[in-house]
Amino acid sequence: MSLSNDKPIMNISVIGIGDAGNKAIENISKENFQGIKLLYLNDNNELLANKDKDSTIFLNLKNEESINKNWNIGKIAANDSINEIKQKLIDTKLLILTAGFGGNIGTGALPVVAKTAKEMGILTIAIVTTPFSYEGTTKELNARVGLENLKGNADIVIVISNDRLINNYPDIAAIDAFKLVNNIVKNCVRTFVNLITKSSVINLSIIDLVNAIKDKGEAYIGFGSGIGRNKIMRAINGALNSKIIETSIKNSTNAILYIVGDPTVTMQQINEVITLFKQKVKNDQMNIVFGFDVNPNLRNEIQISIIATFDKTKIIENKLTNEQLLHNSQELLLEIGNTLENELNAYTTGELDIPRFDVEKMNYQYDDKDQESFLISNEEEDTEDDIPFFLK
Template structure:
């Protein structure tokens, strides 16, 4: 019944990798659950057209091969799409529903853009998940290919991004390109990008799992990542910033501000301005982190968010950990929804903006001095 990390609570999370990049990354994240024996209530699934990739996963027992041949989709998103539709028609994805027993609250989909499976099969699978789990919030963590890969790849990625964007509730885009350093072997650059994905996932899981005073919990996250309400919100952006920062001690807390800019770049975010929701969780050993220091961090983030007098919904959590490995370190988890993405993303969406929904969103960014 899947790679299940259970805990005595009612929140159900599905972590799903699609295509080579997505499957490898969720497998690595599942590996950290094993080694740290963190009892999350998370089911991990890997879906790919590539049998070899699925057979090489070390920590994910629940795999779904789509397409009989098992040889990948050859960087052809139309083929990926067709194979996914056939698998759905044959009911091969129903195993995710566990005989109708499952009602996931949050689904996290991880996929690399630019190939055939993550790009072509992925959106069709998201649509199917939406039918299976109408109550779930679906967050996509998508990896955008670096420019050094061929132009065809980035064309495919652009189209795929727009398709995913329409279907997901919230989107995080990791930019392989901004992480790649020309002096670095590509595998190393991928590893760095993979850490960004893992960090994003763990930010959500840690906040959901730990109990703080004041507390931030899964409901806060779910509310932040729900799709914007077009009746109520001016800002219809589905892009989110989700990350955990680490500083050596409470006295270095202002290091967060430097790290923030790098993280924004790697997460394809131009600015936090106009965001709808700001959640900040502080994880520390309880010795030196004063309320004043916490408020200073939150104020710094708020300053970047507030535009034209529009303030975000803000909530703070404080989690005291009695874990030796934390030493004096402080982890600061930040979730901001409704952020403004980098222009390469807006351009990608603009190219595919046949959908009215996308037009409205792009218009929103233009009103803010957008693209």
């Protein structure tokens, strides 16, 4: 994809947290991003010692005995360094955070940094990876806790699934798998940088960017490219079918399209990209904004990045609709029950050939004490059903 040498129209910082996040930042640093602040946040002082002090934040893990037992140690260390984190984020308008979830540092510290940034009025994007299943249930549960803590503390969260990676690319070499994940992070950064760079032929306004990603929760991101006669179709299909992103694009309500083409790309072809995208997602009401740039190094090629988000008000409306459907279903069942009861009452017990002991049960009148006992029994059953199955 194209990579502009001009500064973006808003200050961007990218922070890699923990070993995985630091490696992603190292990968990004090899690109020619202008006006982007790259920061390393880690407890590994030896690793940080090789970096410029202005680009590092050292997390001091005071209780080293509990490091391997408690992911919360990263949260505590980040809170202890909160003033330094705030200082590093002064003048930042857009923050991209990345880390591997499941361990101690990234899982615990990233939600703290995200919350701090949001409180400072910074538009915040989190890109995190979830662990491989073979790494064990402890890491998987830690990752889920980290994602839960991240809710509401980042405007959008992009989750890269390592399990999806291994399932969809089973023959990929381990070293290439990690490169692929780091390249996804790099492409995310590149997309946001290029979207708001002055030199783009068509760039997003800050208002468009804010409306598309502010307070939207988990998001989808995909990249695709196409060469030749069917390049637009190939690029769209690739961007819509990301195989390692945990969130599906289905039911998304907002989309950012970033299009990069060779110098021969026409406005008609840009229109074709947007039209085809709408057809594929089958949502005429989706709010779509786009940016476009030319890369003179491309030959008969088009590249597309898609960032799709979800409008929480729409999700609430859908839930209300489902609740209404449930209410209607309950009313229908009640009506059926009343009809059956009326039909039953139309017959005598003799005609129904019901055994005498069952007839006695049907005719038995519960007194207040029996009714109270029955209600308590049912309350106990309902309470037990509310307990998650893994705690029973």
